[in-house]
Amino acid sequence: MRPVVDILIQKGHHAVVLVPEINWHIKTSQDCEVKFYPVSYTFQELSDHFSVFSYEAFTQRPPLTLLQNMKISYETIINTTNFVTSTCENLLKNETLIKDLETSNFDAMLSDPIFPCGEIIAEHLSIPSIFFLRRGAPFGMEQEASKSPSPPSYVPRIFTTYTDHMNLSQRVKNVLLSLFDFVFCHMLYSPYTRMASEFLKRDVTAVDLFSRASIWLLRYDFVFEFARPTMPNMVFIGGINCVNRKPLAQDFEKLVNSSGEHGFVVFSLGSMVSEIPMDKAMDIAEAFRSIPQTVIWRYTGKVPSNLGSNTHLVKWLPQNDLLAHPKARAFITHAGSHGIYEGICNAVPMVMLPLFGDQMDNAKRIESRGAGVTLNVLDMTPEDLINALDSVINKPSYKENIQRLSALHLDRPIHPLDLAVHWVEFVMRHKGAPHLRPAAHDLNWIQYHSLDVFAFLLAVLVTTFFISFKCCTYTCRRCCGRKSRPKSKSKKE
């Protein structure tokens, strides 16, 4: 979101950023006004909470069914929800801050609605909203709230790892999941409907909050996502994070230049996982020492004893800038959508070690396009990793496919960052985008699916049939009666 806000500020807009006092990334800024609000947890508690993700991801389990996999993902989400809910509660109960916001006369709210706290504030302030979303809200909320049809016959549901071509058994599971979407949604968002109803002093559902969106800025495109129905207020800004390529710092420049003809491999599991269990780290280090490439590995844990001389551990790495280097040969990633798009932008084939959430789905999308290999981080042996790296680096098809995806992705009439800025300003200028809001929002579920119409047509059909039947039987009886009379007459004769 940052680059969008930066440009808005450059264009003379005033931006106010609401941030919990305890957070990882956002500090005071010279450019925009940052309003911090106190929360009821410490920095240690925040870090401990998110370290659960790492732990969960590396806990060995027997092979999981779809349902078990979904259960774990759901528990992880609920766990996070509880944490974020308390943050939201702290914000909504901060009367001074709310009063301050009320008098500030904002034009619009830009928020990530995955936890729709910002939406409660936007509704309270009666200002239009722009949603900035990674890859769809959980459990189809995005489809429901935007009224975008999503046929389960070819639109795979989240956490299924299915592609857009499903066999019957997969389609059965996909349909069942889509039938239960609303149950999951209700469970996930019930704390928000409670908070919203309390704060706004009227009944509010999660769909109410989500369907406020004037514009959905969706951080994907159809090079990565499977083609499916969209709505006029959806704007696709996948690859927005690949902007601002900077020259490499001297130490990284030296490292990549010394990699020789074999080039180098970038390895990062994202900002939420930087430590992994030692046995796994040693397996990975073992694999790396057997390949001819230099490896740059973002890792903050204890150094594995078997680390090869070609492997360089760093606490942080300029991922996009490294991937843009012509010597980058492969990208080992946890398949978060951010990293995936940096891989696509820079046409670097990927070895994907998905850990949780939608990362399995992301990995499947890239794999189904032949631009990467997915490994299960728990099961994989050093040989698996060596083979996967060998494939993506040396088999031409992987490089060709990622180059094709990259060419399609980069061939756009306008940069996604400019597109995002345009639509934020559009909403500010026109106080929303009501012309892009489908009339479906004004219909209930029965009306939307024309069930009342079909019931009426059925009633007409049944009545017509019944009357025709009665008429026929009556006519038959009369005809038979007439016919039988002469017979009886002839009998008499």
Place this chain on the structure above:
Amino acid sequence: MRPVVDILIQKGHHAVVLVPEINWHIKTSQDCEVKFYPVSYTFQELSDHFSVFSYEAFTQRPPLTLLQNMKISYETIINTTNFVTSTCENLLKNETLIKDLETSNFDAMLSDPIFPCGEIIAEHLSIPSIFFLRRGAPFGMEQEASKSPSPPSYVPRIFTTYTDHMNLSQRVKNVLLSLFDFVFCHMLYSPYTRMASEFLKRDVTAVDLFSRASIWLLRYDFVFEFARPTMPNMVFIGGINCVNRKPLAQDFEKLVNSSGEHGFVVFSLGSMVSEIPMDKAMDIAEAFRSIPQTVIWRYTGKVPSNLGSNTHLVKWLPQNDLLAHPKARAFITHAGSHGIYEGICNAVPMVMLPLFGDQMDNAKRIESRGAGVTLNVLDMTPEDLINALDSVINKPSYKENIQRLSALHLDRPIHPLDLAVHWVEFVMRHKGAPHLRPAAHDLNWIQYHSLDVFAFLLAVLVTTFFISFKCCTYTCRRCCGRKSRPKSKSKKE
């Protein structure tokens, strides 16, 4: 389509235009290669054929029901189809031309698919297609072929003149119409499926031809059209015709400048209608002589005897340039989508006299947004026209609404002409846009609607219920049996 082709040529592409020898508008060009092919009719026959439109439009009829209205529209379309079909037949049977095309190694076909002759050629040459379409193909073919869902509960069907807010009775009619779409489509396009099957030497349906589209360039946006589901390969280029504003020629400049404080009104019924019956022309002239504005009227018929001094008849007028003039007060139009967009671009409120086809629908869209008044050209009296002009010129709401629509329409991140050119070149560069093609194309009707899945789930449910029921009865019988035994025992006792 012309401005798009012009820019493509400026960018160094080679364009070949296929044109029937007998036509109204396209002559040889210095910029692009025009290939004319002979047809089996004369210029007079062509003109006579289209003059039927004028005649039909001004033939007084009793008030029509939706069904009668549709029947007339359908007959008009079929009438035109027969004419255009013969043109297509002439093209496909021109062996020299087809051989020439086969050896020309084209990158893409740009065509208006409303009569899908170009598609047969594109399929024969195995080149990707870009469709350039006014306002959707007739009878939902566009939705069917692009796999774009189109819920009949809020997406009004063509020729209905409904808005996106329908009452139950309208929704019933809309659902019924959508159920019969495929029948209409089959009737309308059967000549093309026959020709295509003959020419390509295999069975081809109209949907096959239409679903070839790599990109749909649709000449509308959601300022004019009601918001509804779209697909990733649909690009909205409404207002593409409002480009290239030129200074007015001296005679028009003089005319508009002499119009004084009351300004002027532009009146045109489009290129297909320039003559109207004298009684109607006199009614219109009568109305015009009573208003304080200058009127510029495109009209080639006999001059009405009651023509006022403020009314100027012209054989042709620079419509977009006139509407762009600050003294333009109102635009009287037949509500073709071309003219409607020139009205929107230039924020001139409209009095609409729809004549045939989708013009009634277009007029309804503008009227429902409070930016114009619709009149029935057959019924209207001079007073009706005076009142309508008075409303749109003097009631502030009309000007405000068209200004709002205009502001929304013009506030776009990229000009529709540049967008169209980008997507044509995209298809040429990447040999299509397969990543934007939904997997729905690979499913049959039953699979797409998950009917096989629901049948399976129903079978499972019924079987489960049956087994449970059998188990229950069996258990009950055993339990009752056990219970009854002691009873009989006690009886014995």
